[in-house]
Amino acid sequence: MANRNHILGVGSALPDNVVTNDDLSERMETSHEWIEQRTGICERRHIDVACGGTDLGKIAAERALEAAGLTIEDIDLLIYATLSPDLEWPATACLMAAKLGAPQIPALDVRNQCSGFVYSLATADAWLKRGRGSHVLIVGGEIHSTGLDLTTRGREVGVIFGDAAAAVVLGPSPDGEKGILSSHLHAEGRFAEKLWLEVPSSRREKHILEADFEGEKPVVFPYMAGRYVFKHAVTRFPQVIRESLAANDLDVADLGLLVPHQANLRINQVVAAELGLDESQVVNNMQRYGNTTAASIPLALEEAMLDGRAHEGQYVCMAAFGAGFTWAAALFRW
Amino acid sequence: MLPEIRLNGWGYCLPGDAVSNEALAGRLGVDRDLGAETGIAERYFSAPGEGPSGLAAIAAGPAMAKAGVAAEDLSMLVFATTTPDVAFPGSACFLQEKLAAPTVGALDLRAQSAGFVAALDMAAALCEIPAAGTSPEPILLATAEVFSSGLDLSPSGAELASRLADGASVVVLSAGGAGPKLLSSRWYTDGTLLEKFWTAAPHSSQLGRRIDRADLAAGRHYPQSDLPALRGVAQARLIEVLREVSAETQTDLETAARVVIDYVEPQVAVAAARELGIAKDRVVIPTASFGHVMAAGLGIEFARSIDGLATGERMVLASAGPGFTWGAAVIEAD
Numbered sequence: 001m002a003n004r005n006h007i008l009g010v011g012s013a014l015p016d017n018v019v020t021n022d023d024l025s026e027r028m029e030t031s032h033e034w035i036e037q038r039t040g041i042c043e044r045r046h047i048d049v050a051c052g053g054t055d056l057g058k059i060a061a062e063r064a065l066e067a068a069g070l071t072i073e074d075i076d077l078l079i080y081a082t083l084s085p086d087l088e089w090p091a092t093a094c095l096m097a098a099k100l101g102a103p104q105i106p107a108l109d110v111r112n113q114c115s116g117f118v119y120s121l122a123t124a125d126a127w128l129k130r131g132r133g134s135h136v137l138i139v140g141g142e143i144h145s146t147g148l149d150l151t152t153r154g155r156e157v158g159v160i161f162g163d164a165a166a167a168v169v170l171g172p173s174p175d176g177e178k179g180i181l182s183s184h185l186h187a188e189g190r191f192a193e194k195l196w197l198e199v200p201s202s203r204r205e206k207h208i209l210e211a212d213f214e215g216e217k218p219v220v221f222p223y224m225a226g227r228y229v230f231k232h233a234v235t236r237f238p239q240v241i242r243e244s245l246a247a248n249d250l251d252v253a254d255l256g257l258l259v260p261h262q263a264n265l266r267i268n269q270v271v272a273a274e275l276g277l278d279e280s281q282v283v284n285n286m287q288r289y290g291n292t293t294a295a296s297i298p299l300a301l302e303e304a305m306l307d308g309r310a311h312e313g314q315y316v317c318m319a320a321f322g323a324g325f326t327w328a329a330a331l332f333r334w
Numbered sequence: 335m336l337p338e339i340r341l342n343g344w345g346y347c348l349p350g351d352a353v354s355n356e357a358l359a360g361r362l363g364v365d366r367d368l369g370a371e372t373g374i375a376e377r378y379f380s381a382p383g384e385g386p387s388g389l390a391a392i393a394a395g396p397a398m399a400k401a402g403v404a405a406e407d408l409s410m411l412v413f414a415t416t417t418p419d420v421a422f423p424g425s426a427c428f429l430q431e432k433l434a435a436p437t438v439g440a441l442d443l444r445a446q447s448a449g450f451v452a453a454l455d456m457a458a459a460l461c462e463i464p465a466a467g468t469s470p471e472p473i474l475l476a477t478a479e480v481f482s483s484g485l486d487l488s489p490s491g492a493e494l495a496s497r498l499a500d501g502a503s504v505v506v507l508s509a510g511g512a513g514p515k516l517l518s519s520r521w522y523t524d525g526t527l528l529e530k531f532w533t534a535a536p537h538s539s540q541l542g543r544r545i546d547r548a549d550l551a552a553g554r555h556y557p558q559s560d561l562p563a564l565r566g567v568a569q570a571r572l573i574e575v576l577r578e579v580s581a582e583t584q585t586d587l588e589t590a591a592r593v594v595i596d597y598v599e600p601q602v603a604v605a606a607a608r609e610l611g612i613a614k615d616r617v618v619i620p621t622a623s624f625g626h627v628m629a630a631g632l633g634i635e636f637a638r639s640i641d642g643l644a645t646g647e648r649m650v651l652a653s654a655g656p657g658f659t660w661g662a663a664v665i666e667a668d
Binding site: 006027047048049050051055078083084085086087088089091093094096097098102104105106107108109110111112113119122123127128129130131132143144146147148153184185186188189190192193195196197198199200202203204206207208209210211220222314319323324325326330 | 337355380382384385386387410416417418419420421422424426427428430431432437438439441442443444445446452455456458459460479480481483484508521522523524525526530532533534535536537539540541542543544545546550554555557560565570571619650656657658659661
C-alpha cells in the first residue's frame with residue numbers, strides 16, 4: 001500500500017507592476033534583445049508599493065488552501081522557502097503564519113535559494129511520512145526587486161529576478177497512487193561564492209557596515225558568476241532528473257512533464273535537448289516572470305495544471321539548480 | 335512501524351576564551367553588574383572569519399568520531415541557525431565545503447531558539463530507513479550561532495549584547511546504530527509576537543532598498559527586544575510543551591535524570607522548572623552558563639552532558655525564543 005503525499009492545491013500571487021526589458025533599458029545600459037537572447041526573459045514583476053513576500057504569500061496560500069478544499073486550521077506545518085526574507089530574523093514563516101491566522105503550529109524557513117521549493121517538498125514529505133501530521137503548507141515567497149542593483153553596474157543580476165509568491169498544500173494522496181515517488185537533494189558548497197549575497201555576514205568582524213554600500217561591486221547586492229552557474233546547471237539538471245527516474249525504475253522516455261526552476265530559458269532548453277524532451281514537455285514561464293527563485297516551480301506548475309499540460313497518470317518531475325550550489329528533483333505520479 | 339532514531343555521535347564548540355561579565359561591561363561602556371542583571375555567568379564570542387559553519391566544523395569532529403562515520407558516509411547535512419555565515423547560500427553549504435563532504439543535500443533551516451528541536455524533528459524524518467542487511471545512512475545536524483558580529487556593543491545595546499552569544503553543536507543521527515534514542519520532538523510558533531524580539535533590517539518589503547544607510551544610522555540592523563513583555567508567554571509555553579512531551583513519552587518530569595530549559599532570561603527557565611516541581615539539582619539552564627546561543631543552546635548542553643546519564647535515563651530539553659517559537663524533545667540514554 002503506497003503511503004504517498006500529493007500536491008492537493010496550488011496558488012500564486014504576483015505584484016501588478018510589470019517591468020519590461022524596455023523599462024529596464026531606461027534605468028541601465030541594456031536592451032530587450034540583450035536580455036532576451038541570454039535569458040529568454042521579456043518581463044518580470046516588481047512591487048511598486050511596500051509589500052513583503054508574506055503579503056503575496058498570504059494570497060497565494062489562501063488560493064492553494066481553497067484549491068485543496070482546506071483551511072489554515074487543517075495545516076500541521078508551515079514551511080516558508082525564500083532567499084529574500086521579509087526580515088533578518090525571526091524566520092519569515094512566523095510572520096506568514098500570523099498573517100494567515102494560523103493556530104500555534106510549527107513554522108520554519110527553508111533557505112535553499114532556487115532549490116528551496118524542492119528541498120521543502122522533500123522535507124515536508126518526509127515529515128508527513130513520519131506521521132507528524134496530515135497537511136503541510138509550503139509557501140515560496142520572494143521580493144527580489146528591493147535587493148537588486150538596478151543600475152548598469154548591477155545589470156547582470158538585476159535583469160533576471162522578479163517578485164512573486166506561490167504556494168502548495170501537500171497531503172495524503174487521494175488514491176494512494178498519485179503523489180511524490182521520491183526526492184533527491186544535492187549540494188556542492190565549494191561553489192557557494194559563485195552565486196551569493198554576502199551581507200549581512202555573521203562570519204565577518206561586523207555583519208554589515210557603511211562600506212558595504214560602496215565600491216564597484218557593493219556587497220549588499222547579490223553576485224553571480226553567470227557562465228559558471230550556466231555550465232554547472234546544464235550538467236546537474238539532467239543528472240538529478242535521471243537520478244529521480246532511475247530510483248523508480250523509469251527512464252526519460254517515461255517522463256511526461258518537466259517543471260524546472262525558472263532561472264533562464266537557455267538553461268532549460270539545453271536540459272530539454274540533453275534529455276531528448278519535446279518543447280511541449282517542459283514548462284517555461286520565466287519569459288513573463290523572470291527568476292522568482294523559491295516561487296518559480298509552483299508558479300510554473302499552476303500554469304501547467306490550468307492549461308492541462310499536467311494531467312493524470314503522467315510522471316511529472318520538478319527539478320531545480322541554483323545558489324549553494326544546490327540542486328534537487330522530486331518525481332511525482334500525477 | 336517507524337524506525338527508532340538514534341543519536342550516534344555528538345560534539346560542541348564554545349569558541350575562544352570566555353568573555354566575563356566584567357570584561358563585557360568594559361566593552362559595552364557600562365558600569366553595571368551584568369552577571370546580576372542577566373543571570374549569565376559568561377559567554378563566548380568567536381573570532382572574525384570563523385562563522386557558524388566554522389564553529390560547526392569544529393563540533394563535527396568529535397561527533398563524527400563518536401558515531402564512527404567519515405564525511406563520505408553522510409547522507410545529508412541539516413543546519414539550523416539564526417545568524418548564517420552570509421545572507422545566502424545557507425551555512426550548510428559552507429559546512430559541506432569545510433568537511434569535504436560529498437555532494438549530498440545541504441538543508442538550511444531557520445527556527446530561532448527552537449532550532450535544535452525543529453531540526454531534530456526534520457532530520458529524524460529525513461533519515462532513510464535502511465534496507466535489510468545494509469547500514470543506516472547518517473545525517474549530520476548542525477546548530478550554530480555567531481551573534482557577536484551583529485551586536486550593538488554600546489550602552490544602548492547592552493540588553494541583548496550581554497545575553498546573546500556564539501557556539502555550535504553537531505549531532506550525527508540515523509535510523510539505527512548505537513546511541514541515545516530520540517523519543518519525541520514537538521515545537522510550535524506564534525507569529526503575533528514577532529516584533530517583541532527581532533532584527534528589523536534588512537527588510538525586503540521596504541520599497542526601493544532592502545537595506546540602506548538610514549537603517550544602519552537608526553540601528554535597525556541590530557537585534558531588539560521587549561523581554562519583559564515576553565516573560566509570561568515564555569514561561570507558559572515552556573511549561574505547556576514540557577508537559578506535552580512528558581505525557582507523550584511517559585516521562586515523569588519530577589524524576590527525569592536531566593531537564594534542560596533554555597531561555598534568554600534564565601530566571602524564566604527557573605520559574606518554569608519550579609512550577610513543574612522539578613528539583614533544582616536536575617535542571618540545567620544553558621543560557622546561565624554560556625549565554626543564549628539560540629538554535630544551538632540545547633544541542634551544546636546535550637553534547638556536554640549526555641555521557642553523564644545511565645542507560646535508560648532520560649534527558650528532556652526545552653527552549654523558547656524569537657518568533658515566538660518554542661519546542662521540546664525527549665532523549666533516552668542507551
